Amino acid sequence: MPGYVYFLLACAALLVGYLVYGKIVAKIFGEDDNRVTPAISMADGVDYVPMSPIKIWLIQLLNIAGIGPIFGPILGALYGPTALLWIVIGSIFAGATHDYFSGMLSIRYKGTNVPNIVGYNLGNVFKRIMQLFAVILLLLVGVVFMTSPAMLLKNLTSIDMNVWLIIIFVYYLLATILPIDKIIGRLYPIFGAVLLIMAIGMTVMLFVKGYDFYPAAEMTNQFPGDNPLPIYPLIFVTIACGALSGFHATQSPLMSRCLTKESYGRPIFYGAMIGEGFIALIWATVGMTFYQSPAELQAALASGGPANVVNQSALSLMGSIGGILAVLGVIVLPITSGDTAFRAARLTIAEVFNFNQTPSKNRLSIAIPLFIVGAILTQVDFNVIWRYFGWSNQTLACIMLWAGAAYLYRKGRFHWIASIPATFMTSVVVCYICMDKNLGFGIDYTISVYIGIAGALIAIGSFLAFANKNIEGAPTDD
Template sequence: MQSITIVLLGIVGMIIGWFFYSKFIATKIFRLDDNNVTPAHELNDGKDFVPTNKVVLWGHHFTSVAGAAPIVGPAIAVYWGWVPAVLWVVFGTILFAGVHDMGALWASARHKGKSMGALSESVIGKRTRSLFMIVIFLVLLMVNAVFGVVIANSFVDQPNAVFPAWTAIAVALIIGQLLKRNFSLIPMCVVGIIVLYASVYAGSYIPIELPETMFGLADTANWIIILFIYAAIASLLPVWMLLQPRDFINGMQLIVGLLLLYGAVFFAMPDITAPAFNSQTAESTPSIIPLLFVTIACGAVSGFHGIVASGTSSKQLNKETDARFVGYLGAVGEGSLALITIVAVSGVALAASPEEWHEVYSHLGAGSVSAFINGGANLIASGWGLPVDFSSTILATMVVLFAGTTMDSGVRLQRYIIQEWGEIYSLNALKNGAVATLLAVGTCLLLAFGAGGSSGSGGMIIWPLFGSTNQILASLTLLVISVMLIKLGRPARYTLIPMFFVLVMAFFAGIIKLKEYYLAENYLLVFLDAVVLIVSVLVMLEAWSVISRFKKGEATTG
């Protein structure tokens, strides 16, 4: 089969979802209404609550949620075959992710821009907030640990990406300073993008590598430590100084990358060499059900999106109806990235024959980001005629910038949670930004090295655990939205069915991984997995109690 068939069917499906299903959910279920004043107007402070054009806000939301996960997950899950991966990405985007993201924006906007943790207290109860915050903290912890390893591995495998990746940070810092001094945005962005791609070209000739062993640690481990030192500093800087301009640069990079990859498919029309359903999996390969649904999290449905939607995006919503454009279309954007990733790692651009493809994907976890970079680079080279080295540097830089931005935001959000715990439990030390940041970074390093040893590879070892935890968070977010709908007397099946499906798959995946971690004597991951499973059950029981009391006409504020 030609890859263009997969692309056309997938994109057409998402377009239909946008024009019809999202409109139905927005108008008939959430009933988005511009007569409702959004928190951006009601609480406008010129800093966090700021009415924002929906296109600009979509760009912020899209780049914030589209980290490396919609690349990593699909590039791993294609091992079971490209058909199940494509089906989950396309239908997950249409029926799950879009509704989840739009719903999180709507729910938060209806509650003065509250975060999902605080919102759970308003909708379900006080105990739920504490439980929700534990799951959110663990998701952020795993996101940061995973992406730290992803970037470190990319730096080792693609040393040409090191120079442009750090150049992008310098460019973002300069743009942030100029914006603060009221310089025009468009000229600066044009210059910034030119400098970024000039650095990508230069990086092809300036590989930067750390010694294989330094301070008794491997090069990957040293990169992880350097990255978290950077993330700690970045998370303490004002958002205008680095995070916002870096978001914008990454948005431009993402759009260019998608245009290059999709354009290459239409120009080259490569064949698919990966099996539709892989019947030659290794003996130790876990069952596709439920593991597929947690391996591909971002790109199908992701609890991390709810954190972003209720954490920053809802505070910038100009009109309530913009939630459809920002939330649902943001999910479609990420789904399109996951879809093109599947194509890049399934076709002749990566392996000329089925036999060669099986050599690359010898076991679950093989291929991954390196397969995306190699396959995508060859795809771009065949479609656009660009040099393979330059193309691979573009994609490696794209992966690193996405993952780096997510790390910046993730560590910052971890710090917020730790400081919030300090407020709740009157622990003054935790209220300090520097102390909270050190604790956030310290727990990330503990997980990366504690789960994977001195190599720091724990970030990838915990990928299935991150996937199941992230999906459990998505189901809990859908649960909060469902309780809101039930209280408003509206149909909740459009959120309850996705919630139930995701929760069942994630819960059983968590149980499977719990057994694996126990047999491997990795007791740190056993503990984390058990905490997530127990907390999810407690939140569900709390929600059921609230729904039961509400149906009986009793008070629901507890």
């Protein structure tokens, strides 16, 4: 069977997943258009702003799709076809479910952010953990998504990277403090057009130029070298955005404040994640098709990381003009996630201290210290920041999935749609922190796997034993 058939099958699986499994998830949750959404009942002209569902979908996609669904799948392509399986299965059964519940529970809880969503369903201890995790993660995302586009723009223009950092920094500050419909709502349709050129153009040119899709693919661990890095748990952390990402839980509440009907939740929250899955699928395919072997891809990565892969493949496949547009599409993604990362951090901190964000001076009083810390972190080694981002990102995703499962459990609904992926990802993050020598404890790999499995079993056992308990102070959505 020709390799491109597998690509088309993977695309079809994502579409069927949205049409079929997405409806199942929405039905289990219980969307209700008779409920008045926070966009209507709490409209303030700053963060609670009713918008059209098409515009919200586009903003949601650009918010969640940073460099993760590009850089992650490129790195994950070193492992071979397992990357494609994780993108498809992860997007449908884990990532889109996670994004849906983080958005819809926010709507049910008056547009609140993820720490409160977790607190209402798992208790105050998890709420405090989530507050810390969310702010740290959002800062890391803001910094990563400030540094990475600056590197790409430097490669594209030869202008010093620090100049681009300053320009992006100023844009992020404005996007963080101004009403959401003033910059984000107006610029994102333009950014979306560039993104579509990138995604469609790269895919079409692989066919036009007659590339043999996945020429070296085998259902084994294809990571180059005598001691290949293990697929489990690394691929599930390496490919986060594009399959499952806790960062999305911090972004969905931004859009939950703009929906005018609950039934828009499935296309916007579940559907945008499936859209990101398509982007990830394209770049994993580029990694395994434009480069004819994992060793060839690894050599390109050694010469300049994923940014070098983007430059090489885009310019070769689409020519100078089309290649520049494709690279611009890649630049747009982190910028449109970095700006909302800082915005979400501002809102999360404001929520912790119950600090009204309608006056502009109140927004500035939180945003300026955030950006000072962000500016300092841009001077830290990018690889170190990315490593901490990867683990904290998937840990946050685990906690959010457990919160969604607890909500369903207490409602007497089928909680396994959230608790099964939560259990699996718990094993992943526990195993990863145990085995990693730089970030974690450096424990032997086999022992770390057993610890990860034990951690997952303890988590699901504790969940089944205690999830039906009412949380003191939690609001009702009935």
